[in-house]
Amino acid sequence: MTTVPADPVATYRVQLTPDFAFAEVAGILDHLVDLGISHLYLSPILAAMPGSTHGYDWCPPARVAPELGGVDGYRLLRAHAQARGIGIVLDIVPNHIGVFDARHNHWWADVLRNGADSPYAEYFDLDLDFGDGALCLPWLPADGDLSQLRLTDGELWFGDRYLPTADDTVSSGRSAREVLDRQRYRLVPFDSRQIGYRRFLAVNELAALRQEIPRVYDATHAWLRELADDDLFDGVRVDHLDGLIDPIGYCRRLREDIGDRLLYVEKGLSVGERLDPELPVDGTTGYDQLRLIEGAFTAPSGAIELSEVYQRITGMSGDGDELNARAAELRHVTLIDLFSDRVRRTTALFATSAPDVPVHKVQAAVTTLISRAPVARPGSYPSLTPAILARIARIRREAPSMDDGLDVLARAFTDPDTAPEAVARLGEAVSAVTAKAIEDIGYNRTGRLVSANELGCTPLVPSVDRDEFHGALATRARNWPRALTALSTHDTKRSEDVRARIALISQIPQRWTVLVLTLWRIAPPPHAPTAYYLLQNLIGVWPDTGTPGPAVRERFHAYARKSMREAGVVSSWTAVNDDAETDVIEWTDRLLTGTPADLICDFVEIIARPARDESVSRKVLSLAAPGVGDVYQGTQWWDDSLTDPDNRRPVDYGQSLDHPKAAMVATTLAVRRRYPECFGPGGVYEAVVCRGTSGIHVVAFTRGDADGQPRVLVAGVRLAHTFRPGQAREDAVIPLPPGVWRDAVTGDDHYGDVTADVVFGDRPAVILELL
Known part of the structure; x- marks a missing residue:
């Protein structure tokens, strides 16, 4: 049996579904070994609401989902993974619970039947100041229409939602409305502002839990303690930490339960904000790193020019x-x-x-x-x-x-x-409002450069300079060496490859302006801001050659509708405007044929190759920089996913490891395994500042041991549109630290000051090892 590394090399995130459960995950373990992955990172494994495709709407009693293979299936996966030297990180959801179908959540059902008298009332964050002490449920349309209310076989229903009834409130001769009036809850319009329970963000189907109450914590974490007692996992990822009333207190109790296992928290950090040192955790899930890498590959001067065309097209300043x-x-x-x-x-x-x-x-x-x-x-x-x-x-x-x-x-x-x-x-409240207003609504309204509209990022400042980049990574190496680094997750708005493609627009803003103005002239959009936003996303998923096929078109239609409803400008979730949505989608379809398609194909031909190069460069940097790289399922190959549920599509694991991206993932992780003292706690990070007129196009650093001796040098190409193989790369000089440095891929040796064309050749990233 191969030992699981004490310090992770890289995690691999898998989205579990009934069709890709524990048994199927066991089938990809050999592939993960070949990649060099040290820890399998699973989406929530608890039983959830029927038909759930994500597992975040789990329901009591907390138990490993039978649909995924149950506890026996999980134990078997654990055994197979350990035999290959792969640990397991579990995603847990303490903040909320699924309440859509009360038949599958007996805690919630009891609260609806008995109100404040329910023994489970304290589990939920209830507000009974409305409705004469009844629990107000914002499940009605805006006009309060109750026409979907019915009694069926003695059960009360509103549409497809089951409504539990208190004892002796349903009897022969009573109408559905009369039965409803006798309950400890009231149905109110969704926009009435009379909300009787704290929700996860503004999602009616997810009710917040009060983890600050010991009884609630015990009831929701007993299953995890049992797994810990049997040593069935190696780490935990806490979903939406900031949704808890007492995040630090919660993490301290969780740390007591899981011991010295890995503990990651999903937590947003504002620009310049640092993770509080009182948190007994190993770091965040990596959106702070995503921002650094995204910003390093976004041209600041181009972003300024894009502000001008954005205002010209939309009438809004960017x-x-x-x-x-x-x-x-x-x-x-x-x-x-x-x-x-x-x-x-x-x-x-x-x-x-x-x-x-x-x-x-x-x-x-x-x-x-x-x-x-x-x-x-x-x-x-x-x-x-x-x-x-x-x-x-x-x-x-x-x-x-x-x-x-x-x-x-x-x-x-x-x-x-x-x-x-x-x-x-x-x-x-700040956490909830920021997530909903900025990440959901705002990021679907603002379109200056949508690659910056991402978790952890800010469209206010889409770029980061060299000092900020290297300074943040050096701090991370000292303080959070085990923190995760994310490029794509189940929550990101676009995959890393789509963002890399869109970010290239900042390198050729003049060409982009010509494309947009021409398209607007020959195919005027029905709503300019929405169209401008969607066009960038369409460019992001456009194939390298040819035009989008039926599958991409269908996926993009679904994405466009979701984006418009999230933005709430031409349509919304609560007031769907089918006509407006159809007009916009028909406009995007007009771009897929004829002259508009030819123009877009020409534009994509210019940016496709440098975007691929930058995507590989980003991946290598994310895996070799301080922290632990997280590979989201399928992103070891090219991935054109947009936001969920598009990014939860099945992955084809039959693809080759000779793929440009997969091969560099395997190479980078192999080097990490050879130098654990450089990449784990105690390892040293040093910036390598490249010289020459094109030096700005190379981002490089060394990783060294606790004595400060650099042993690995990592370099990646950035702003690649004007840094193709040839003269430009001859004008960038990489000052190698003393000694002879061997290329981990080619075996070539280098020393002294070397030019980028010699080190990179036609590759986007290199890893050198000190001999």
Whole structure:
């Protein structure tokens, strides 16, 4: 049996489904060994709502899903993986639970039957201040139409949603409406703002859990303790950490349960924000790294030029100041429209701590701070308090009329004992509003350069400079050497290859401008901002040669509809505008034939090869930089996926490892395995600054051991459109550290100052080892 490495080499994320369950995962283990993967990273394995394709809507009792093979199937997968030296990281979902079908969630069903008297009422974050103490469920259309309500065989239903009924409330002769009126819950319109339970973001089918209550934690983590007792996993990934009321307290308890196993948290970090050192974790799931790599491959001057064409086409400015202003306004509107429950409850808690301050002033301060918070989750992490107090002071200078309300907030953030629950709820609201307003709505509305509209990234500042890039990686090597590095995940808006293709637009903004203006002239779009946004995505999935086939067209249609509904401009999830959606989709179809298609094919021909090169370069850097590279299923080959569910399509594991991307993945991970002292805790990262007129086109660094001796040098091509093999590469000089350095692929030896054309040849990335 091969030993699982104590320090991960790389993880491989698999999306489990009934059609790709534990048995099927066991069938790809040999492929993962060939790639050099050290840890299998599974999507949630608990039993979920019937038909779930993702597992995040798990339901009690917490048990390994029979549809995936059950606990016996999981044990067998564990044994097969261990035999090959592969560990397992589990994705757990403490923040919420699936509630769509109460027949499959007896906790939720009991709460609906018995209201606050249910023994499970404390499991959920209920708000019974509406409806005379009844639980308000926002499941009706805007007009409150109850025509779908019915009694069938003594069971109450609303459409396809089963409604549990309290004892003795269903009897012969009672109508469905009469039965409904006798329940401990009320059905209300989705936009009534009378929401009786805290949801995951604004998803009605996912109800938040109160993990801060020991009984709830025990009930939701007993299964994990049992697996830990039998040593059946090597690490845990915590979904949506910032949705919990007490993230640090939760992680401390979880750390006690899992011991020294790996512990990763899915957590957003604002630009410049650092993970709080009080978290007893090994790092984030890697969106902070995604931003660094994405930014390093985005031309800053091109982004400025794209702002000009974006404004010309859409009438909206795409510069940072304007985007920042729109983001604050969008947060505010989203907060009021979708999260009014958070506002009301948070305001009430703050107001209780300061009864002499008018409630409306407290509410104004609360809504303003939530809309303008500078960090992803204020209040729960001590290291972020100075940033929050600074923002409160800034709001005070800009709006002196809020002084009284802001005093209440400042006092609570300064003194942890003043209003701890209010601070915690404000932080959770910021997390929810940011995710919904910015990542869901905003990222589908803003289209200056959509490769920057990604988790961890910011379209405000799409590029990062060399100092920021290397400085952040050096800090990561010291503080979070086991943290994950993500390029694609099940949540990313586009795959890494699609983003690499779109980012190339920033390198040829003039050609892009000509293409857009020509298309707008010969095929005028029905809605310019939506069309401009979708065109970039269409370029991202356009084949290297030819035009998109039927499968790509169908996938893009589905993506376009989802994007328009998320954006909420021409259509929305709650007010679908079929005509407007059809007009936009028919416009995208017009681009697939005739002159528009010819123009796009010519444009793609220019960017396809450098985009492929940059995609390989990004992958190598992500796997060799400080931290642990995470390979999302299928991304060892080219992957043209868009947002979910498109990125959960089945993967063809029959593809060759001789593929340009897969081969470099295997090479990079083989080198990592040969130098564990350089890539794990204690390893040293040093930037290598390339010289020459084309030196900016190379990003390079060394990884060394604890003594500081560099032993591996990694170099990748960036801004590749004007850095093709030939003269440009002769004008970039890589200063190698002392010694002789051998190419891990070709075996060629190098020393001293070498030009990029000698080191790279026609390749996009190289790894050199000190002899």
